[in-house]
Amino acid sequence: MAYNRMMEWQADEQGLQQVLQLLRDSQSPDTATQRSVQQKLEQLNQYPDFNNYLIFVLTRLKSEDEPTRSLSGLILKNNVKVHYQNFPPAVAHFIKQECLNNIGDPSPLIRATIGILITTIATKGELQTWPELLPQLCNMLNSDDYSTCEGSFGALQKICEDSSELLDSDALNRPLNIMIPKFLQFFKHCSPKIRSHAIACVNQFIIGRAQALMDNIDTFIESLFALAADEDSEVRKNVCRALVMLLEVRIDRLIPHMHSIVEYMLQRTRDPDENVALEACEFWLTLAEQPICKEAISGHLAQLVPVLVNGMKYSEIDIILLKGDVEEDEAVPDNEQDIKPRFHKSRTVTLRHEGGEGGEGEDSDEDDDDDDDSLSDWNLRKCSAAALDVLANVFRDELLPPLLPVLKGLLFHPDWIVKESGILVLGAIAEGCMQDMVPYLPELIPHLIQSLSDKKALVRSISCWTLSRYAFWVVSQPADSFLKPLMTELLRRILDSNKRVQEAACSAFATLEEEACTELVPYLSFILDTLVFAFSKYQHKNLLILYDAIGTLADSVGHHLNQPEYIQKLMPPLIQKWNELKDEDKDLFPLLECLSSVATALQSGFLPYCEPVYQRCVTLVQKNLAQAMMYNQHPDQYEAPDKDFMIVALDLLSGLAEGLGSHVDQLVARSNIMTLLFQCMQDSMPEVRQSSFALLGDLTKACFIHVKPCIAEFMPVLGLNLNPEFISVCNNATWAIGEIAIQMGTEMQPFMALVLSNLVDIINRPNTPKTLLENTAITIGRLGYVCPQEVAPILPQFIQPLCTSLRNIRDNEEKDSAFRGICVMIGANPGGVVQDFIFFCDAVASWVNPKDDLRDMFYKILHGFKDQVGDDNWQQFSEQFPPVLKERLSACYGV
Numbered sequence: 041m042a043y044n045r046m047m048e049w050q051a052d053e054q055g056l057q058q059v060l061q062l063l064r065d066s067q068s069p070d071t072a073t074q075r076s077v078q079q080k081l082e083q084l085n086q087y088p089d090f091n092n093y094l095i096f097v098l099t100r101l102k103s104e105d106e107p108t109r110s111l112s113g114l115i116l117k118n119n120v121k122v123h124y125q126n127f128p129p130a131v132a133h134f135i136k137q138e139c140l141n142n143i144g145d146p147s148p149l150i151r152a153t154i155g156i157l158i159t160t161i162a163t164k165g166e167l168q169t170w171p172e173l174l175p176q177l178c179n180m181l182n183s184d185d186y187s188t189c190e191g192s193f194g195a196l197q198k199i200c201e202d203s204s205e206l207l208d209s210d211a212l213n214r215p216l217n218i219m220i221p222k223f224l225q226f227f228k229h230c231s232p233k234i235r236s237h238a239i240a241c242v243n244q245f246i247i248g249r250a251q252a253l254m255d256n257i258d259t260f261i262e263s264l265f266a267l268a269a270d271e272d273s274e275v276r277k278n279v280c281r282a283l284v285m286l287l288e289v290r291i292d293r294l295i296p297h298m299h300s301i302v303e304y305m306l307q308r309t310r311d312p313d314e315n316v317a318l319e320a321c322e323f324w325l326t327l328a329e330q331p332i333c334k335e336a337i338s339g340h341l342a343q344l345v346p347v348l349v350n351g352m353k354y355s356e357i358d359i360i361l362l363k364g365d366v367e368e369d370e371a372v373p374d375n376e377q378d379i380k381p382r383f384h385k386s387r388t389v390t391l392r393h394e395g396g397e398g399g400e401g402e403d404s405d406e407d408d409d410d411d412d413d414s415l416s417d418w419n420l421r422k423c424s425a426a427a428l429d430v431l432a433n434v435f436r437d438e439l440l441p442p443l444l445p446v447l448k449g450l451l452f453h454p455d456w457i458v459k460e461s462g463i464l465v466l467g468a469i470a471e472g473c474m475q476d477m478v479p480y481l482p483e484l485i486p487h488l489i490q491s492l493s494d495k496k497a498l499v500r501s502i503s504c505w506t507l508s509r510y511a512f513w514v515v516s517q518p519a520d521s522f523l524k525p526l527m528t529e530l531l532r533r534i535l536d537s538n539k540r541v542q543e544a545a546c547s548a549f550a551t552l553e554e555e556a557c558t559e560l561v562p563y564l565s566f567i568l569d570t571l572v573f574a575f576s577k578y579q580h581k582n583l584l585i586l587y588d589a590i591g592t593l594a595d596s597v598g599h600h601l602n603q604p605e606y607i608q609k610l611m612p613p614l615i616q617k618w619n620e621l622k623d624e625d626k627d628l629f630p631l632l633e634c635l636s637s638v639a640t641a642l643q644s645g646f647l648p649y650c651e652p653v654y655q656r657c658v659t660l661v662q663k664n665l666a667q668a669m670m671y672n673q674h675p676d677q678y679e680a681p682d683k684d685f686m687i688v689a690l691d692l693l694s695g696l697a698e699g700l701g702s703h704v705d706q707l708v709a710r711s712n713i714m715t716l717l718f719q720c721m722q723d724s725m726p727e728v729r730q731s732s733f734a735l736l737g738d739l740t741k742a743c744f745i746h747v748k749p750c751i752a753e754f755m756p757v758l759g760l761n762l763n764p765e766f767i768s769v770c771n772n773a774t775w776a777i778g779e780i781a782i783q784m785g786t787e788m789q790p791f792m793a794l795v796l797s798n799l800v801d802i803i804n805r806p807n808t809p810k811t812l813l814e815n816t817a818i819t820i821g822r823l824g825y826v827c828p829q830e831v832a833p834i835l836p837q838f839i840q841p842l843c844t845s846l847r848n849i850r851d852n853e854e855k856d857s858a859f860r861g862i863c864v865m866i867g868a869n870p871g872g873v874v875q876d877f878i879f880f881c882d883a884v885a886s887w888v889n890p891k892d893d894l895r896d897m898f899y900k901i902l903h904g905f906k907d908q909v910g911d912d913n914w915q916q917f918s919e920q921f922p923p924v925l926k927e928r929l930s931a932c933y934g935v
Contacts, residue, residue: 144188193237216252232272351424432472467506508548636695697738733772759794778819821858835872
């Protein structure tokens with residue numbers, strides 16, 4: 041395959057036949073043939089001009105069929121992706137020339153393939169070294185030959201998609217200044233395909249606010265309006281997409297036309313072409329996030345609501361894809377590709393607050409709108425439901441007058457598809473309209489509970505989801521009226537013969553558990569019978585959701601689960617699964633998380649099961665660390681470990697330490713967990729460190745005797761991790777330091793320098809998350825309690841934020857020890873609190889029932905301060921107090 045650089049490259053007949061044979065073989069369904077094709081490709085890639093043959097087949101060999109020519113181009117595209125830097129300059133030059141000369145091939149398939157090839161070369165850093173590419177493509181747009189114009193536009197659209205940032209940079213001398221005005225001229229072209237390309241090209245630059253587009257923004261918007269009623273659906277779709285993006289970045293330019301845009305989008309959301317309707321429906325979702333939403337839509341709600349509601353019906357295609365007519369599929373094994381990877385949420389130590397559990401709201405990872413998961417591609421139904429959900433949050437009660445009459449017609453409709461959409465509507469508005477739906481719920485909830493046994497599986501599954509959205513209300517009513525019938529029916533659905541219904545019921549039941557908590561205790565026996573029976577019934581995917589429902593149950597009822605009869609029901613099937621799973625099976629994640637919740641709830645009841653569970657967790661951590669070490673030394677020979685195994689194992693060990701308390705002592709004594717923990721605390725992955733520090737804190741509480749010998753090694757590592765850049769790592773390290781301080785007492789003194797100044801910095805930082813502030817406040821208080829001589833001198837540096845953070849925490853052990861620390865520090869340095877005494881008073885008043893000796897400490901400090909300043913000054917000082925604070929201090933402490 042030799043050739044002379046001076047002459048035009050010539051294909052050798054024999055070489056050509058070899059390449060064509062390869063292309064034919066690669067279309068064979070036979071796996072052995074496929075394997076030999078792969079080997080052949082590897083061999084041929086050794087010859088530099090193999091790629092010349094591929095481009096030759098694509099662009100010049102018109103005698104071959106189009107699929108073969110296109111395939112040749114796609115193989116070349118893959119070679120460019122992997123080997124382009126090794127192509128000889130002559131080969132690269134030949135390929136580029138051929139692409140540009142043939143972009144107007146009469147075949148749409150060949151044009152598209154050449155377009156993909158051009159973009160792939162361009163993204164290999166070649167836009168800079170192929171200066172003629174953009175000017176030539178732009179020039180060819182003016183061609184009278186349709187194929188040349190369309191082919192060039194297709195290639196430009198792909199380049200704009202792949203390299204939008206580069207095109208708007210100085211690196212290329214800002215070609216957009218020429219390209220955007222040029223594209224805008226083609227909005228009026230007679231061919232719909234070309235109008236569509238032109239809009240799609242410009243659309244690539246809206247979100248990035250490219251300067252050249254911003255300079256032409258008014259022309260762009262006028263040109264879009266001119267195409268509003270285009271007869272081509274692809275053009276309408278691109279117009280809608282443009283308006284949705286402009287809403288995000290240049291709403292100022294749309295506001296003057298908002299009335300007509302809203303009317304236009306109403307029309308398009310009903311477009312006969314579902315793709316257009318979907319793009320238009322995105323408009324309402326985006327608009328709901330804008331401050332002008334209410335004003336823009338108010339006058340149109342009566343038209344918009346029925347349009348969105350109508351979009352929430354399943355289409356015929358949806359029903360086919362969802363096998364909506366298949367009722368019993370519980371015996372059909374799952375397709376492993378359909379099971380989404382689950383992500384473990386590492387342990388973050390939080391405190392209980394006034395009015396509710398600890399934990400940060402923004403981490404909530406339930407995706408409420410996932411009512412039809414296996415259709416995970418976004419569709420009109422999901423988009424309409426999401427839009428109604430956000431609009432319900434914007435309009436609240438104003439949404440109901442246009443909605444309720446429509447809703448009533450749907451919920452009791454004889455056609456199941458219509459009824460199903462009504463139930464979805466009811467679920468979508470739950471969050472925004474809850475208050476105003478309350479009068480209707482006593483009638484609606486029984487209707488929904490009845491729909492749980494509808495003969496159509498899709499109606500049963502959506503009823504589960506919608507009921508879960510009203511679980512909060514159900515739990516607030518007398519148990520016999522709604523909770524009991526709902527629970528009974530949901531448990532039946534957990535054992536449904538349809539897999540989608542099982543999944544929806546399990547998820548809904550987990551939500552109900554979170555809301556009902558100990559209200560479920562009277563029904564535990566019945567609940568466990570159902571969940572355990574489901575073990576024998578479920579296929580793979582739903583098993584994973586079942587673990588979650590069991591873990592949530594344990595979290596919700598806590599120690600009430602610790603009854604011999606419940607343990608005998610629940611533990612055997614869990615342990616059986618535990619024994620079946622291999623160490624490298626990812627199904628261990630949800631099972632470990634579930635066992636962690638169960639161990640914490642059962643406490644001593646978990647003792648008979650703890651040994652093998654503990655041992656396996658230690659083994660998982662050890663294996664993972666060993667594999668990481670091998671990989672770091674020989675990355676070419678070993679695979680990187682999946683550290684999620686280590687994280688989940690550490691979190692289960694935390695659950696065991698928390699649940700078993702001092703009983704964990706024997707297990708720790710017989711294992712090398714402290715050595716492993718020291719390695720994990722220094723891991724490069726933040727989530728591993730986060731879980732390590734949680735475990736360290738739990739072991740400190742459960743069996744400090746084993747932690748103490750390691751403190752000198754551990755403290756410097758803890759000090760290094762007081763870095764608020766990694767919020768959760770920092771939070772757990774801070775908490776562990778506080779737990780260690782309480783156990784160490786005065787022996788903490790040598791380590792103070794490693795941690796104190798970092799903690800004081802964190803508590804004084806602006807915008808630090810609440811959980812971290814509270815843990816930091818507790819830990820500083822605890823350090824002050826055990827080593828006041830180290831901490832009291834710098835009291836003025838932190839007393840104000842310390843008091844402000846502690847006042848939100850419920851009365852508990854942590855708060856108790858922190859306040860003892862504050863009192864001891866004030867005793868050692870009374871002057872340090874004088875400037876901020878009002879904050880101390882406010883924090884003291886946040887206690888509901890302090891222990892007697894702590895109350896005495898408060899009493900002494902308050903009276904000591906009052907005596908020192910004198911009655912008149914105290915009078916003036918306490919005038920600044922809010923009335924509630926004044927009353928509280930006077931009633932509790934007589935000041």
